[in-house]
Amino acid sequence: MKSQRLQRVLVTSASSLLAVFVALCICAVILLITGKDPIQAYSTLFGAAGDVKVLQGTLNRATPLMISAAAVAIGFKMNLFNIGVEGQMRVALLATAVAGAAIDLPAPLHILFCLVVAMATGAIWAAFAGWLKVKRGVNEVISTIMLNFVALSLVAWAFDSFFTADNAPGVLLVKTKELPPSAWFPDIVDRRLNGMFFIAILVLVLFYVLVWKTKFGFQLRASGANPGAARVTGVNPKRMVMISMLMSGALAGLVGMRALLGDVHAYQNNLAEQQGFNGIAVALLGRNHPLGILISALLFGYLGEASGRLQLEDIPKEITTIMTGIIVLAVVIINEAVKRWDDKRIQHKAALALASRVVAE
Amino acid sequence: MSGNSESQSGPLAVELHRISKSFPGVIANYAIELMVRPGTIHAIVGENGAGKSTLMKTLYGMHQPDDGTITVNGHAVQFKTPTEAIAAGIGMVHQHFMLADNLTIIENIILGAEPTDNRGRINFGVARERIEVLMASLGATFDPGTNVSELGVGQRQRVEILKVLYRGAKILILDEPTAVLVPQEVEELFETLKRLVLDGSTVIFISHKLDEVLTYCDEITVMRQGTTVAHTTPAQVDRRTLAQLMVGSDLPDPSGRETEVGEDILLQVSGLNVASEIPGAKLALQNINITVHSGEIVGIAGVEGNGQFELCEAILGLRPKLSGTISVDSSELSESDTRTRREMGLSYIAFDRHREGLLLDAPLWENTFLGREENATLTAGPFMKNRSIEADSRVIIERFGVLTPSEQVPAFALSGGNQQKLVVGREMASNPKILLAAHPTRGVDVGAQSAIWDELRIARDRGLAVLLISADLEELIGLSDRILVMFDGHITAELDPNTATPEMLGTYMTGGEIVTSL
Numbered sequence: 001m002k003s004q005r006l007q008r009v010l011v012t013s014a015s016s017l018l019a020v021f022v023a024l025c026i027c028a029v030i031l032l033i034t035g036k037d038p039i040q041a042y043s044t045l046f047g048a049a050g051d052v053k054v055l056q057g058t059l060n061r062a063t064p065l066m067i068s069a070a071a072v073a074i075g076f077k078m079n080l081f082n083i084g085v086e087g088q089m090r091v092a093l094l095a096t097a098v099a100g101a102a103i104d105l106p107a108p109l110h111i112l113f114c115l116v117v118a119m120a121t122g123a124i125w126a127a128f129a130g131w132l133k134v135k136r137g138v139n140e141v142i143s144t145i146m147l148n149f150v151a152l153s154l155v156a157w158a159f160d161s162f163f164t165a166d167n168a169p170g171v172l173l174v175k176t177k178e179l180p181p182s183a184w185f186p187d188i189v190d191r192r193l194n195g196m197f198f199i200a201i202l203v204l205v206l207f208y209v210l211v212w213k214t215k216f217g218f219q220l221r222a223s224g225a226n227p228g229a230a231r232v233t234g235v236n237p238k239r240m241v242m243i244s245m246l247m248s249g250a251l252a253g254l255v256g257m258r259a260l261l262g263d264v265h266a267y268q269n270n271l272a273e274q275q276g277f278n279g280i281a282v283a284l285l286g287r288n289h290p291l292g293i294l295i296s297a298l299l300f301g302y303l304g305e306a307s308g309r310l311q312l313e314d315i316p317k318e319i320t321t322i323m324t325g326i327i328v329l330a331v332v333i334i335n336e337a338v339k340r341w342d343d344k345r346i347q348h349k350a351a352l353a354l355a356s357r358v359v360a361e
Numbered sequence: 362m363s364g365n366s367e368s369q370s371g372p373l374a375v376e377l378h379r380i381s382k383s384f385p386g387v388i389a390n391y392a393i394e395l396m397v398r399p400g401t402i403h404a405i406v407g408e409n410g411a412g413k414s415t416l417m418k419t420l421y422g423m424h425q426p427d428d429g430t431i432t433v434n435g436h437a438v439q440f441k442t443p444t445e446a447i448a449a450g451i452g453m454v455h456q457h458f459m460l461a462d463n464l465t466i467i468e469n470i471i472l473g474a475e476p477t478d479n480r481g482r483i484n485f486g487v488a489r490e491r492i493e494v495l496m497a498s499l500g501a502t503f504d505p506g507t508n509v510s511e512l513g514v515g516q517r518q519r520v521e522i523l524k525v526l527y528r529g530a531k532i533l534i535l536d537e538p539t540a541v542l543v544p545q546e547v548e549e550l551f552e553t554l555k556r557l558v559l560d561g562s563t564v565i566f567i568s569h570k571l572d573e574v575l576t577y578c579d580e581i582t583v584m585r586q587g588t589t590v591a592h593t594t595p596a597q598v599d600r601r602t603l604a605q606l607m608v609g610s611d612l613p614d615p616s617g618r619e620t621e622v623g624e625d626i627l628l629q630v631s632g633l634n635v636a637s638e639i640p641g642a643k644l645a646l647q648n649i650n651i652t653v654h655s656g657e658i659v660g661i662a663g664v665e666g667n668g669q670f671e672l673c674e675a676i677l678g679l680r681p682k683l684s685g686t687i688s689v690d691s692s693e694l695s696e697s698d699t700r701t702r703r704e705m706g707l708s709y710i711a712f713d714r715h716r717e718g719l720l721l722d723a724p725l726w727e728n729t730f731l732g733r734e735e736n737a738t739l740t741a742g743p744f745m746k747n748r749s750i751e752a753d754s755r756v757i758i759e760r761f762g763v764l765t766p767s768e769q770v771p772a773f774a775l776s777g778g779n780q781q782k783l784v785v786g787r788e789m790a791s792n793p794k795i796l797l798a799a800h801p802t803r804g805v806d807v808g809a810q811s812a813i814w815d816e817l818r819i820a821r822d823r824g825l826a827v828l829l830i831s832a833d834l835e836e837l838i839g840l841s842d843r844i845l846v847m848f849d850g851h852i853t854a855e856l857d858p859n860t861a862t863p864e865m866l867g868t869y870m871t872g873g874e875i876v877t878s879l
Contacts, residue, residue: 004767004769004770213744213745213747214743214744214745215743215745216743218727219734222720222727225720225721226717226719226720228717229716229720230731231699231717232677232699232732233699233700233731233732234678234699234702234703234732235700346771346773347773347774349766349774350765350766350770350774350775351774353766
């Protein structure tokens with residue numbers, strides 16, 4: 001009966017592919033309306049796939065998306081919608097930039113120190129939302145959205161007031177004190193692909209093992225699927241909420257690390273902006289599964305990387321942003337429709353299988 | 362039997378001929394023949410899953426038959442929606458009440474069919490007048506201005522009937538209306554129905570309780586495995602024959618034990634007080650004392666909501682207690698959490714398998730693993746051993762006769778009876794010392810019921826202590842060694858099942874005539 005599992009995977013993948021296809025069609029219509037040629041636009045967009053540089057850029061862009069989607073997905077597995085990845089990431093970014101620049105350690109340790117600080121601060125910020133839900137019953141959607149605003153403002157204020165480094169004359173962009181090179185996450189492959197990509201892969205692998213292969217992961221999924229049933233077996237739902245919020249926040253803390261440790265080496269406004277929010281879209285398209293997240297992150301990464309090419313053809317690159325948005329909408333709608341259809345199909349098949357067995361008897 | 366001659370000459374109220382309907386996941390209807398004479402109470406009996414509800418949904422226009430004809434009062438009809446069925450004078454009283462608690466009786470009744478004046482405002486005066494006329498004809502005495510939240514179960518059902526009558530129904534379909542009622546309320550319901558029939562209405566009464574069908578109904582149509590197998594009257598059949606028609610064999614019998622109750626006290630609850638969830642309300646449980654020995658089944662009778670749920674939650678450690686002690690196998694539990702209590706040998710068949718028993722979207726093998734994460738053969742350290750878990754699941758499926766294509770099927774694809782067998786199987790698989798069984802056979806077919814009863818008996822004979830909470834009085838009387846009645850958070854009576862009758866239980870369950878027996 002392994003075929004049953006395979007069918008589920010196929011149905012799931014097919015519905016996500018369908019969503020992407022629908023989004024491409026809708027965007028084609030939008031392009032037509034605005035007087036552009038969709039075929040030309042798409043061939044430019046996807047023609048870039050042969051370019052090694054574009055592919056390396058894709059992996060770099062996919063890196064934070066994979067981590068932030070994992071952060072969102074681990075909440076989803078427990079029916080928690082952590083919209084606060086962006087805020088958690090931002091708090092972690094500033095904290096790591098400041099702490100990392102303040103100490104001196106040998107290279108691998110320094111990086112490790114930075115990653116730990118990032119995870120800890122992200123987790124602490126997420127813990128507020130978890131605590132509010134557990135103690136006061138505040139819906140985490142509301143609290144994480146609100147905490148995003150708090151985080152953004154707090155970080156902006158702290159950065160402006162305390163942590164801006166003196167600029168070299170003529171440099172307009174304000175930054176924190178630069179991290180020492182021992183904290184830089186090294187590039188691999190021709191100095192173009194940042195090593196954080198492999199950390200992101202590791203995150204997805206660990207996410208898979210934890211959620212699908214361990215007792216804890218089972219309890220997490222059970223609490224998400226039916227909190228009542230999990231509760232009567234002795235799983236403490238409040239504890240699970242707290243733990244999954246902390247894990248989600250810890251991952252959120254890692255999201256900005258490619259930008260910070262692998263690229264800019266200092267905090268600045270707009271660093272890694274939106275990557276926390278984009279993770280939600282990636283998790284939705286990837287159906288909260290590590291493999292799906294990987295593929296979706298690569299797709300979104302590619303769209304972002306290749307969009308620049310569109311401008312050369314005088315097509316606004318924002319079309320890829322629209323496309324991302326439509327993909328998310330289509331995913332939500334199509335997944336629900338496909339799930340209903342598939343549930344009926346499974347029920348029907350089970351009934352048929354039993355009917356034929358009864359007849360056989 | 363009210364087989365009056367004039368109605369026999371007139372057209373039938375409802376006639377279904379060769380109705381067939383196939384439907385994914387549900388047993389299909391085929392070759393249905395149903396003839397309901399006007400002015401009668403017509404029972405449709407059959408075990409759960411025989412296709413009664415599918416048939417009634419066809420008649421009520423909730424779906425269209427694949428084949429066959431429906432005739433109402435002599436006219437062939439095709440209902441595309443319930444609205445069309447209502448227009449033809451057919452009304453349905455659902456098993457689960459569909460009332461808005463925070464509205465009054467009047468508001469509930471007119472909801473969706475409000476009488477309005479020419480400026481679109483609701484004319485409550487007109488509504489009240491019409492409703493009072495209808496209530497008088499039913500013999501209902503409550504004030505239609507009351508909030509529904511203040512009504513009891515029997516009264517709520519009366520409101521449901523009024524809702525249907527208000528919309529002009531002359532043919533009423535009642536889907537298992539007595540499932541939620543205690544015996545006294547059942548009697549009142551049938552008095553109401555008799556009045557309706559005298560006023561010229563026709564009642565189609567779906568049930569699987571043979572006693573009430575034989576006592577109160579005029580004609581009976583028996584369904585089995587998706588089709589109608591007999592049409593008869595109470596005068597022509599006795600209980601046994603009807604049961605055999607229904608299941609094609611004998612009804613399972615819950616009674617019978619050859620072993621003795623053991624000596625050891627496995628579960629002891631003393632002086633247990635539990636607060637209500639509503640602040641300021643009286644205690645949910647008050648001074649509860651229960652002792653269950655090894656090999657003993659102690660039944661808890663009671664109308665739902667009288668503290669049974671809170672009792673189970675308190676024993677499981679899911680709900681804090683104010684005072685009192687709970688011990689399992691003579692160790693006090695106060696400090697232990699739910700997980701620890703379960704590992705000490707406490708098992709729980711939850712009240713509602715969908716809300717607390719199953720992960721509906723998850724495959725069966727995950728469902729049989731739920732709550733057994735500490736089982737050393739199914740896990741290795743922090744990891745799940747999926748192969749072993751799947752093999753273990755197959756064993757449970759096999760042993761408890763769960764009908765399923767495989768253990769990979771998600772739980773929602775199974776019928777209610779098979780889902781319940783899976784839950785019972787899982788809870789028994791950990792070899793518990795004590796089983797809290799809440800409605801272990803609710804909503805399951807006769808075959809599954811009999812299988813679950815057998816398993817309970819086998820486990821009991823091996824020394825399992827069972828606290829059986831049930832609304833099925835026959836089950837309680839048949840299986841229990843002692844019966845405790847819960848009312849309003851108290852244990853109000855202890856009865857010997859050998860001498861207890863459903864009527865006696867019903868009296869105690871409604872708080873009436875509390876003579877302290879024993």
